[in-house]
Amino acid sequence: MRADAARNREKVLSAARELFAEQGFDVPLDEIAARAGVGPGTVYRHFPTKQALFQAVTEARVRTMIESAAAPADDPGAALFAFLTRMAGEAAAKRDLTDAITLPSELLDDLHRALGGLLHRAQGAGAVRADLTTGDLVALMKGMLRSLHEGANPGVLLEIVLSGLQSSRKP
Template sequence: MAERPLRADARRNRELVLKAAKEVFAASGFGVPLDEIAARAGVGPGTVYRHFPTKEALFEAVVTAQVQDLVAGARERAGDEDPGAAFFGFLARLGEQAVSKRDLTDAIAVPSAVREELHEVLGELMRGAQRVGAVRADLETADVVVLLKGVLAGLHDSSLGEVSAERAARLFGVLSAGLRGSGG
């Protein structure tokens, strides 16, 4: 049986919740309480739960579009003539997005189909770069994901000061240097 379309007010409330959640997750990450998202959206907590039964469901709805955009960009890079440049260009893009999107750490960690797709395309890029010697041959996709999670989490550690584009570029530069193979 097909789902009934939402009434106009319910659709508007859902969009308000998604917009607020996108802003709050980007600024604070997954740890933000749903009540805070409801308040930012100008709706009650019950409205949030009617549309998204769990915080995980809301988070997945918010980050799915963000991660799908990353996946599409990575797939475009997979066809580049220089697999090393494609892989390291993708890492640089992650670094740029990490500055304003605190939820990127959680987006690559929270189990979901789109996260699996991101890991898959990251692996494709990495293996292409490994074939030409641009990335160390002894690395697996899971290794790179662990390193990315660490850099992203550290980047947003409030005890280390404000997040800046310069710090992100520097950290992703160090990460890239450590991943480079003998031909890269």
């Protein structure tokens, strides 16, 4: 890809990231192009459909979250809780996280592995209940994120989830 084409692609992704976060999937592609400072044709050259653009933005955000989960932490319990707090905070502030999309199975598997790694390290440190599985945690987070469409308070739900995850034993 030529340097100018790569720059334009990044401008489109950046503008789409902002606008999808603000308005969700319904933002018009012309508005994305205008914010990026490019013509609509440039957007369509890189992303043939709005779904393709939305998918690219969402996948990049998930990859960033996965990378953050792999960072070493002195306090594994705090690292897990910070990850879950970030996920809930982004969902509350950025509408696109809760809009329905289908992540590629390998990316979804990577996200579950990253979350599982955080969970197992926190369990090993005695910060999180030992009977919790990665599947349980995924189901809790999905339910919490889905509830945002029904007007639930993400802060209250997050507090309930985090307190329920804590181990009763002291590390």
